[in-house]
Amino acid sequence: MSLLSRRSLLAASAAFVARPAIAAGMASTTATDVVIVGAGAAGIAAARRIAAAGRKFVLIEAADHIGGRCFTDNRIFDVPYDRGAHWIHTPDLNPLTKLTARRSLEVYPAPASQKVRIGRRYAREGELEDFLALQVRANRGITDAARKSDVACSQGLPNDLGDWRPAVEFMLGPFACGKELTQVSAVDFAKSAERNTDAFCRQGLGALLASFAEGLPAKLSTPATAIDMRRDVSVETPKGAISARAAIVTVSTNVIMSGAIKFTPELPKRQTDAFAKLSLGSYDHVALELAGNPLGFDSDDLVFEKSADLRTAAMLANVSGTQLCLVEIAGSFGRDLSAKGEAAMVDFAADWLAGLYGTDVKKAIKRSHATRWNDEPLALGAFSAAAPGGQSARRILMEPVQNAVWFAGEAVHETLWGTVGGAWESGERAAEAVLRRLGPTKEAPPETVAPQRRKPQRVSR
C-alpha cells in the first residue's frame, strides 16, 4: 500500500503528465518545479516529500529499475536476493520501518549474536567474550582519538588487541565501512549511529524500499548527462531536457566524481573536494546457494573468522531461512578480488568456507553469483566513508549550489552514512530545503523523523 495520499498522488501524476513539448523535431523539454536525479532511497524519499507537499516533480533514474544500491533480485536465485543493502539497522529508529509496509512484506528481528570460527571450530563462550570486549575497547579508542582530532581510525586502536587484531580491524573497517581503518576518519566513525539491533525483510530490503515508491512516477532508463544551473536548473537526458526551479541530485559520490554528469558552471571546489573526501568503499556479496544446509546453520547466522590478516570475509548464512548464504568481501582485499572478476570471487568464497568447515562444503554449492559494485557504472562503489580529516565534507554537501541544486544520498548524512535509512533521511531533508526555497506549500509536510542516537558501537553492516 502506498502511503501517499490520493491528493498528493494526483499532484504527482499531474507533474508527470504535464510535459509541454517545446519544439517539434527536437527533444522535448519538460517543465516542472523539482527534478530529482536518481531513484534510490534518497530519491524516493525526496519524491514522496515533494509529492506530499503538492509540488510538481520529475524523478529520473538511469537504470531500468528503481532502488539503486538497495535492490532485491528475484531472478538469479529462486528466493529474494538483496544485491546491495540487506540489513535494516536500528529498526526501532529506522525511517523505513516507521512507515507502514505492504502487508505481504515481513520485517523480523535479526539474531542478536554472531558466531566466530577459529580454524575448524567455533569460538568458545570465553573467546567470544574476549572478542566482544576488544571490539568495545577498539570503538572506545577510536572515539577518544576523534575527540582530539580527525585522525585515521587506526590511530585510535589499542596496541594490545593481540591475535584478535585482524578480526577486530576487519569487523570495524572493511565490514562496517568498506575501507581499512587507516583510510577512515575517526570523527566520521565516532559520529555514526549505533547499529546494535537489526532487522531483515523476508522479501528483501530492496522490495521493502520499492514498496514505498509505489505510485511514484519514476522515469526509468533516463540518465542525467548534464545539469545547467545558470538560470534555475536544466537537466539534460537522452530523452530530452527537464527544466525546473530546483534539482535534488542523489547519485553516489563516485558517480559525481567520475564526471558522468556535466555541471555548468562547474561545481565549486568546495563541493568537489567534499565529494573526493567521501569516496565509496568496496563491499560485495558472493552469494552461494548451499543445498541441504550441510553446515547446520540457523536462519540468518552471522559468522566471522578469527583471521590472520584482512584477507578474510564474513558470512550471513541461510538468509531468511533459505539456502542462500552471502559471503561478504570488503575493503582493499575485496576491491582487488572483485577486479579479478566473478569467478575469482566465487573461488575465494568457496575456499574460505572450505578452510573453515572442510572441503566437502564445496560440493553443496549449487548456484553462485557475485556483485561487483565497484564496476557498476551507476554506483562505482558500495558506500561512503570519510577520509581522515574529511568528516566535515558531509555538512558541506548539504549546502545548496547556486541555490538551485541540492545533493542528497547516504553520503550526505552525518550519523547514518552508508545506510538506506541515512539516504532516506537525507532525501527528505533535501526535499524540505527545496520546498522552503519554492515557497509556501499547499499542505503541511508530514512530521520529520526523529534523529538517531549517536553511539559508536558497530557490529553489523
Ligand SMILES: Cc1cc2nc3c(=O)[nH]c(=O)nc-3n(C[C@H](O)[C@H](O)[C@H](O)COP(=O)(O)OP(=O)(O)OC[C@H]3O[C@@H](n4cnc5c(N)ncnc54)[C@H](O)[C@@H]3O)c2cc1C
Ligand atoms: C553491497 C552493499 C551492501 C550494503 N549493505 C547495507 C545494509 O545492509 N544496510 C544498509 O542500510 N545499507 C547498506 N548498504 C548501503 C546502502 O545500499 C546505501 O547507503 C543506499 O542504498 C544509498 O542510497 P542512495 O539513494 O544514497 O544512493 P543510490 O542507491 O546509489 O541511488 C542513486 C540512484 O541514482 C541512479 N543514477 C546514477 N547515475 C545517474 C544519472 N546520471 N542519472 C539518473 N540516475 C542516476 C542510480 O542508478 C541509483 O538508482 C549497502 C550497500 C552495498 C553496495
